[in-house]
Amino acid sequence: MRLSLDPHRGDSQPVGGRGRRAPVTEAPAPERDHVMAASETVTLVLGEGSPLPESAADVEDLVRLLRGHVAQLGARTAPGVPALLRAQRLCSDSVPEGYMPSRVYLVRLAEATQELMAHVERGGPGPISVEGGRRWCKPTVNMLRGAVFALALACLVFAASVPRT
Numbered sequence: 336m337r338l339s340l341d342p343h344r345g346d347s348q349p350v351g352g353r354g355r356r357a358p359v360t361e362a363p364a365p366e367r368d369h370v371m372a373a374s375e376t377v378t379l380v381l382g383e384g385s386p387l388p389e390s391a392a393d394v395e396d397l398v399r400l401l402r403g404h405v406a407q408l409g410a411r412t413a414p415g416v417p418a419l420l421r422a423q424r425l426c427s428d429s430v431p432e433g434y435m436p437s438r439v440y441l442v443r444l445a446e447a448t449q450e451l452m453a454h455v456e457r458g459g460p461g462p463i464s465v466e467g468g469r470r471w472c473k474p475t476v477n478m479l480r481g482a483v484f485a486l487a488l489a490c491l492v493f494a495a496s497v498p499r500t
Contacts (some may be wrong), residue, residue: 373404
């Protein structure tokens with residue numbers, strides 16, 4: 336007696352009819368965001384608590400990862416962008432020999448990748464228009480502190496100029 340290897344339902348009927356497999360209808364896994372993946376690799380190199388790679392193989396692995404991120408992010412960037420050109424120039428260089436030169440090259444490549452990530456996140460040079468309107472720039476902390484100080488000073492001057500009764 337020969338047993339069929341086709342998948343069966345509980346009632347011994349083959350799935351998909353006529354002994355064929357049912358078509359796969361699962362949606363493919365969502366593609367991982369290139370900017371997030373590049374950010375994780377850059378953090379491995381430039382992170383505050385991240386140690387320098389110990390061996391030359393570790394440096395080669397990180398350089399390979401960063402070069403792949405530059406290629407992926409470069410596909411999402413217009414050609415001729417200075418951040419892309421700098422990153423591509425560094426990617427085309429070979430990893431220097433020696434402990435310190437190779438680590439310096441790795442850090443420079445990570446910084447170039449970080450600059451390219453920032454360009455891709457911004458969406459290119461200039462402000463991003465939202466339905467024909469202008470997008471406001473996010474104020475820095477020092478600008479907010481200055482505005483609060485100016486408001487407090489104005490309130491103090493106003494309170495001092497009010498006559499006492």
